[in-house]
Amino acid sequence: QLLGLALACIGFLGSIISCALPPWRITKTFRDYEMPFSVVEGLWKRCVISPTGEMECMGYEYMLLPLDMKAARGLIITAIIIEVLGILLGVAGRNCMNFVPDERQRRKMALTSGIAFLIAGFFVLIPVSWTTNTISDHFEPIESFNHPDYLLLKKMELGAALYIGWFTTVLLFLGGGLVCSSFFRRNGTE
Template identity: 50%
Template structure:
């Protein structure tokens, strides 16, 4: 695979993972808490927590989504840290994509070949750092959700179930794509002769 193709593929993966980072930031599905009645196996009430709001669902219909500041429900510490890390990852993703586009041979922003390849390397490094900023809150929230669910299993009535939400699964995929895109952008810098 030539360095130009690696650069283009890495940039495409960075753009897709940037969109994924925006999606996990916006979705209110980081943690799902289901409340079961003692005589039923179907959840009677469900709460989904996101970075910006919490939603309550009754009988499979969304009743209400409110921001944390407008409710009595406090935001968990892991979600508060995830909020900051995800916003930082989005900002870094913008810079990574702009550096990658400016360092591309297909766009003639920088005429010097060496400067272009250095911009591609910087783009890859920024994408790799952004992937770490997505990975940390995803791991932390997954771990705390699992620990809290295991603690809730020891309750005598056993009616509370906590699960990872959709945003965490999208976050794992986004992290993998960011790592792969950043690696491809960095490897396009290493192959300066245009071939392997």
């Protein structure tokens, strides 16, 4: 149970980091053989990185935020809230703590904590998978400025926050599963 709670706490930190980091997806745009400029999109802001390395960030206006990012904001924040509740229930349901004197109630709190971590894992998995699915990993020609001679190539890549989100999902599933299995192992017939 303690190992499961520790993994879920690390997953909680991963959820916060994934929510706060800007690089959810990176769009690199090339023109002929020039150096690319990149657009880094996150849940809260969009940054443009010039070929010289200069970075300019700005927040989204809500209507300009892509649909998958809107959903990701809500789902990740919901996951963080569920994880906080799961951690509180997990700590209160520990055998070494005496917040609740009744052993049966402590076991039920631990089970509820494990289920909360599993649910939070799904709430992280959905936006990470959705955003990954929207990223095309090939070069896509686009015409710019309505000029046929001015051809740009665009390539989208996964950002670091998505990798952290995948790792967080695994930690939450493992932690929730271990906490739930400790309930069934100790409980036996219930």
